[in-house]
Amino acid sequence: MNVSPSSAAQAAREAVAARLTDLRKTAGLKAYEVAALCGWHKSKVSRLENAVTLPEDADIRAYLKACGAPEHVAELIAQTRNADQLYVDWKRLHGTGIRRIHESTVPLYQRTHLFRVYCSNVVPGLLQTHGYAQALLSTISDFQGTPNDASEAATARLDRSRVIYEGDHRFVLLVEETVLRYRFGDAAVMAGQLGSLLEVMSLPSVAFGVIPSTVARSMWPLETFMIFDDDRVQVETLSAEISITSEAEITVYAKAFAALQQLAIFGHDARALITDAINALG
Structure with a gap:
């Protein structure tokens, strides 16, 4: 997904990224460890945590499972969908x-x-x-x-x-x-x-x-x-x-x-x- 030129849309994406990062650190894990547990290339965790891309629902479930925090799945999915709706390219619409x-x-x-x-x-x-x-x-x-x-x-x-x-x-x-x-x-x-x-x-x-x-x-x-x-x-x-x-x-x-x-x-x-x-x- 493209980075939004709207500060509100970008702030919403950054909030999702910050929440993911916070949950990883609370679990005492390094980014590469989460990537390994999810079966991802380590660069994917970096993209998610730096708001380069928004996670898909499956990404959130895998990430939070790795962090031992599945109780936050619904919260993060809702937050991500809200951020996603703030900026939508016309070809997708x-x-x-x-x-x-x-x-x-x-x-x-x-x-x-x-x-x-x-x-x-x-x-x-x-x-x-x-x-x-x-x-x-x-x-x-x-x-x-x-x-x-x-x-x-x-x-x-x-x-x-x-x-x-x-x-x-x-x-x-x-x-x-x-x-x-x-x-x-x-x-x-x-x-x-x-x-x-x-x-x-x-x-x-x-x-x-x-x-x-x-x-x-x-x-x-x-x-x-x-x-x-x-x-x-x-x-x-x-x-x-x-x-x-x-x-x-x-x-x-x-x-x-x-x-x-x-x-x-x-x-x-x-x-x-x-x-x-x-x-x-x-």
């Missing part, structure tokens, strides 16, 4: 297609009251039309080399997005102006997507803002991220999805979102930029 991931996150969307979403590169998934989503997801699948189920995944994405029209939810969504110009699908697909933005932003639960490309920046463009209430942040990088649950890091992203929101324009002014983008499609 999309290994069987993208549709399944959308379906699995429906409960998170349904229980979230306040969504704060910032996108610097694409229209937020919550606001995507089927045509736009299908074109985008197909491009992603092809780049990642994962099964291309773009049509089914786009349908699942729209099903997940019904929270905009149902229940007691509020949405503040920000995009950079360039998002309105980046084309996914043909001109008709883009026109439909931009037209849909004009419709959705009229909903009382939705605040849709555009950060003009000409604005004097007091906050630089960031990677796409979503804040779910004050409980979780999901950050999308090129290679992975990072889930942040650390209160301190959530506060940092909330601060960044507030700064970006100050740069955005809403209402009539935002509509004008969207209309210009539609007209530019010819």
